[in-house]
Amino acid sequence: MVNDKQSPMHFEVHGLKGANAPTLVxxxxxxxxxxxxxxxxxDLSDTYRIVVYDQLGTGKSPATLPEDYTITHMAKELRTLLVHLDIKQCHIVGHALGGLVxxxxxxxxxxxVQSLVLINAWSSPNPHTLRCFNIRKAILAAGNKDIYLQMQALLLYPADWIAANAEHLSQExxxxxxxxxNEHNLLMRxxxxxxxxxxxxxxxIHTPTLAIANKDDVLVPWQRSKILVSHMPNAELALMEYGGHASTITATSEFNNILRERLSQLA
Structure with missing residues (x-):
């Protein structure tokens, strides 16, 4: 199932059908x-109903984001989508910004929210990550979109993964x-x-939470996940040695196994 004209955001629903199906967003x-x-x-659509979406102002969800745009706005947009889909409970799996949402x-x-899985996320600003984003903003301001994308890959993927996937990455x-x-929307985000x-x-926040962090993440120090877990009353930390910031892509099998095990514990 893909989105209808009544939703301002593009969404897709995969896997199990029915209102009672366990739902991953x-x-x-x-x-x-x-x-x-x-x-x-x-890997997971045989067991769960899965909802994915293009966040407002990205991809197939065109919009002009306001100057005062915040993560709270994004959370409200997601809640509106879930109400539209008549989803009353779900597990939310969020990567970085998606974890903040x-x-x-x-x-x-x-x-x-039945449970949270927060992947390389954080709870407050940190100097290292802010420096990374300041560099990205400077590259955007200089009009070097191709360099922005190359910088993005350096922040997302381990060096050996980039070397092994150089042709695919160039095509992507x-x-x-x-x-x-849209550069305005990107800066607002x-x-x-x-x-x-x-x-x-x-x-x-008493929601059962698993924070997954990568020790080789060069964008978000893994200790930010440790801070999250130390402050939340019902949270655990899973540390991956390899995968970089985007371990969902670079270490898919290990990541999916961690996710499946976590979800099975909550069933």
Whole structure:
């Protein structure tokens, strides 16, 4: 099932059908795209109803984002989509920015969120990640979209994975360059994730939570997940040695096994 004209955001529903099917909602990082989760859709759609979506102002969900755009806006947009789909409870799996959206939604609508899986996420700004995003903004300001995409790959993937997938990555970057996101929206989204700070509310989020972090993530230090877990009353940490920031793609089997095991514990 794909989206209808009544929803402002593009969405796709895969896997099991029916209102009682256990539901996973995948929320992407800065890129905001539903297709980021293809490796998980292929592996998990035999067991779950899976919802993926293009976040507002990205991909197939065109919009002009306001200057004061925040993660709270994104959480409200996701809740609106879930109401539209008549989903009353779900597990939210969020990558980086998508994890922040999940945290915000669990804070304001705890009955809606059965569990959280937060992948290389964080609860407050940190100097290292902010430096990375400042560099990306400077590259954008210089008009070097191709260099922005190359920098993006360095932040997402381990060095040996880039070397082994160089041809595929070049083709993907050529496609991304032809469909480069709206720069205003991209800057608003970077601003939103850079300002996000929910640390003072973490102790009040009792949602069962698994934080998955990668020790070789060069964008978000894995210790940010450790901080998340230390402040949340019902959270655990799973550390992956390899995979970089986008281990859902680069270490799919290990990541999916961790996710399946976690979800089976909650069944």
């Amino acid at each position: 995948f929320s992407s990082g800065l890129g905001g795209a539903a297709h980021f989760w293809q490796p998980q859709i292929r 999940g945290l915000a939604l669990a804070s304001t609508h705890p009955a809606l 970057e050529a496609h991304q360059l032809r469909h480069f996101p 970077i601003g939103a994730l850079s300002a996000f700070n929910i640390e003072a509310q973490l102790a009040d």
